[in-house]
Structure formats: C-alpha cells, structure tokens
C-alpha cells in the first residue's frame with residue numbers, strides 16, 4: 001500500500017479499524033496490519049511520514065513535528081554556509097525553524113491551497129476614498145426670495161466630501177484568501193503552448209510556462225527572506241540570493257525526498 005491509502009485510516013474511528021473479515025481478495029491487510037505498518041513507517045521515516053500527514057491536513061501535530069525535524073536537520077547542515085555559520089548560537093535555531101516552516105508551506109502547497117489575499121492583506125475589504133456631493137443652505141430661504149420666486153438652489157452650497165469607506169476587496173471578493181492555483185493553467189499544469197501550436201497547426205498543450213507544470217505558484221523565496229530578516233539583520237538580500245536561498249531550496253527538496261523514503265518504507269513493510 002502507499003501513503004495515500006493510509007489517509008482514510010486516520011479519519012476512521014478506531015472501531016472501524018478492526019480485524020473484520022477481509023471483504024475482497026485484494027484486501028490483503030487487516031486493520032491491525034495497517035495500524036502496525038503505519039507505526040513502523042513513522043518510526044523508520046519520521047520526517048517524511050509526518051510531513052506527508054501534515055501536508056494532508058491529518059493533524060497539526062504532524063506538521064509541527066515535520067517542521068521541528070527539518071529544523072533539526074537544517075541546524076546540523078547549516079554551518080556549511082558561511083552566512084549561517086556566523087549567526088549567533090541563540091539566533092541560529094530560530095532562523096532554521098523559520099526556514100523549515102517556510103519549506104513546509106512550500107512543500108505542502110498545491111493547486112487546491114489558498115493563501116492570504118495580498119490585495120487586502122487578508123482583511124476581505126479595502127479602504128477607499130469615496131467622494132460624495134453634499135449640500136447645505138446658507139440660510140433659511142427668506143421671504144423676499146420666496147416672493148421673487150428665487151429658487152432655493154441659489155442659496156445652496158455644494159461641496160465634495162471625501163469619506164473613507166470600506167469596500168469589498170475585488171481580488172478575493174471578501175473571502176480574505178485567494179487560490180494558489182496558477183493563473184495561466186488554472187491548476188492543471190498544462191496550457192496551450194503558443195509556439196508549438198503555431199508550428200504544428202493544431203492546439204498543442206505542454207507544461208505551463210508560468211508554473212513549470214506544477215499547477216500552482218510557489219511561495220516566493222523573498223517571503224522566507226523577509227521572515228528571516230525579522231529575526232536577524234545579519235543576512236543581506238545579496239547573501240540570501242547567493243548562499244542562503246540554495247540552502248533553503250534544499251530544505252524544501254528534503255521534504256520531498258523524505259516523503260519518498262517514507263513511501264518506500266511503507267511499501268516494503270506492507271509487501
């Protein structure tokens with residue numbers, strides 16, 4: 001069985017996972033077998049299995065565990081990068097935890113994910129200047145004016161009033177979040193390729209250029225940099241780009257590798 005198959009067991013009540021007679025011949029594993037297999041996978045591939053469960057939204061604890069394990073791993077490797085090696089002993093673990101947190105967010109993102117709406121900073125509405133015309137009369141219309149059939153408008157003073165109004169954010173339509181799905185391919189990962197289409201004369205779909213076929217936007221690494229800058233100003237944007245970002249990218253990849261490892265362990269255990 002694979003990791004995907006274990007998901008339903010996390011949502012099942014423990015009573016449902018019992019040694020009930022096998023329904024079909026392909027149902028080769030009993031509930032107890034599966035529980036044991038998941039336990040062994042957790043033991044052998046803690047980071048990858050926790051990361052996977054965290055990604056699937058099984059539990060917040062798994063997410064935290066995966067981040068903690070990656071932060072620990074990062075701490076053991078970061079001295080290879082001069083800029084990170086130079087960080088103070090108290091700062092280093094905080095920076096590693098921040099990097100691991102962003103790495104997890106990036107790793108667990110999919111076309112189905114949502115992110116905070118930048119347009120309204122997650123408020124759902126934006127403040128906008130609204131101009132309205134207001135008017136008042138300079139005086140109560142005097143009798144002589146009435147006699148002369150003067151129009152009240154002659155005594156009316158109009159003025160434009162600026163008010164700050166909260167209006168619904170048009171980007172997220174007030175939902176506070178927007179989809180992470182790629183805007184070009186709408187999460188499909190494939191889009192009509194202009195050049196190939198012209199070349200071959202028929203619509204040709206290829207990996208979407210905007211998202212590289214992933215179907216969703218990755219978290220800009222500058223966001224991770226900004227978060228690290230909140231902890232320490234020892235890393236400049238230049239240093240980030242040159243040496244810390246590659247390290248950060250490795251951390252994201254580490255989750256993918258660990259997940260693959262957990263997958264292979266589970267397969268081996270349940271073979």
Ligand SMILES: [Zn+2]
Pocket residue numbers: 117118119120121122123124125169170171172173174175176177
């Ligand atoms: Zn918005």
Ligand SMILES: [Zn+2]
Pocket residue numbers: 182183184185186187189190208209210211212213214215216
């Ligand atoms: Zn795309």
